[in-house]
Amino acid sequence: MTARLRPLVTQWTYAVPVLAVILLVFTWGRDLSGAVVVLVTLVLAGSVLAAVHHAEVVAHRVGEPFGSLVLAVAVTIIEVALIVTLMLDGGDKSATLARDTVFAAVMITCNGIVGICLLAASLRHGTAVFNSEGTGAALATVATLATLSLVLPTFTTSKPGPEFSGIQLTFAAVSSLVLYGLFVATQTVRHRDYFLPITRDGEVIDADDHADAPTFRTAMISLSMLGLALIGVVGLAKGVSPTIESGVEGAGLPQAVVGVIIALLVLLPETIAALRAARRDRVQTSLNLALGSAMASIGLTIPAVALATIWLSGPLVLGLGATHMVLLALTVVVSSLTVVxxxxxxxxxxxxxxxxxxxxxxAMNP
Structure with a gap:
């Protein structure tokens, strides 16, 4: 790609957030036709990609450990915004939306992204090589967060049904934040080398050695674009949420499919980035993205949704059913054997x- 064409290719990350806000102004509070819904959906997906791109630019500028938080917080804002938006309009039928979306994120990251990256790297390079110490620590954190937030509510007795009581929900939210904070500190400060790519001889590759940080001006522009993109995502999601739910209902699919759609949309950028890293034989980077996304989805989304219950009148169902608990348990066991x-x-x-x-x-045929 020539130097003249490269800027033209990357300019879409600046144009899409502006387009999203303009489209939001003209569609807010109105019934949308089919053609407009398609346009809004395309711009919404583009805004998600643009938001993550600009978050990465800002993260690269501020450095570690704060840099890694920028992308996680930005993606989680998108996820929480989509969840809360649909919960506000959905009433009791969306009581399980947070659970379905978080569990979908866990399954997509721990099986979908991890699986395709391991397959791509091993087919291309013979075997996929990564640091078992860092990956094992990440997997243990994800498994603990998932169990505390999604499995325990099924067995608690303070409230009827698979729900937490107020005290239990507060404990789960605080525990999620503490565990996520501890992991970030471990990954970016105390044991950073555990999470860097390694060669086939076991030598650590510092991915930042040859990467020049963006200028302050570039980072500030990206920060502004990140804000516009997030506003566009939240507002446009509000506009298309009735179409998503009616489409799922019209197709005769369970309500849980809405959570799958949200998770797939939010995790699309991480999937692309992880696959690219795997093809370059940077499997540790792929696993960091996958497991880090799962961790942020639980560790930050659960506390945010718990806080949102202050003004949400409907119930918040977090406990998984028997089928999903079996899948989660099998995922943890298989992942442990993969990582060791x-x-x-x-x-x-x-x-x-x-x-x-x-x-x-x-999910489609329970």
Whole structure:
């Protein structure tokens, strides 16, 4: 790609957030036709990609440990905004939306993204190589967060149904924040080398050695574009939420499919970035993206949604059903066996992808 064409290709990340805000002004509070819904959906997806791009620019500028928080917080704002937006309009039927979206994020990241990255890297390079110490720590944190937030509510007795009481929800929210904060500190400060890519001889590759930080001006522009993109995502999601729910209902699909759609949309940028890293034999980077996204989805979304229950009148159902608990348990076991040796073949990638396919089938046909 020539130097003249490259700026033209990257300018869309600046144009889309502005277009999203303009489109929001003209569509807010109005009934949308089919053609407009399609346009809004396309701009919404573009705004998600643009938001993550600008978050990465800002993160690169401020450096670690604060840089890694920028992308996670930005993506989580998008996820929470979409969840709360649909919960506000959905009433009791959207009581499980937060649970479905968070669990979908866990299955997409731990099986979908991990599986396709391991498969791509091992097919291209023979085996996928990564640091088992860092990846194991990330997996343990994800498993703990998922169990505390999504499994325990099914078995508590303070409230009827798979719901937390107020005290239990507060504990889950605070615990999620503490665990996520501890992991970020471990990943970016105390044991940063555990989460850097490694060579096939086990030597650490510092990914920042050859990367020049953007200028202050570039970072400030990206910060402004990030704000516009997030405003566009929240507002446009509000506009298309009735169409999403009616489309799922019209297709005869369970309400949980709405959560799958939200998670797939939010995690699209991480999926693309992780796959690119895997093809470059930077599997540790791919696993950092996948497990880090799962961790942020639980560790930041659950506290935010718990806070939102102050003004949300409907119930908040977090407990998983028996089928999903089996899938979660199998995912944790398989992931542990994948991580323990620090190497993976196409078989491990295929096993994770089959688990992800099983989740999709059961989500549409429980």
């Amino acid at each position: 040796h620090g190497r993976a073949t196409p078989l491990q990638g295929g096993v994770h992808l089959i688990l992800f396919a099983a989740y999709l089938v059961l």
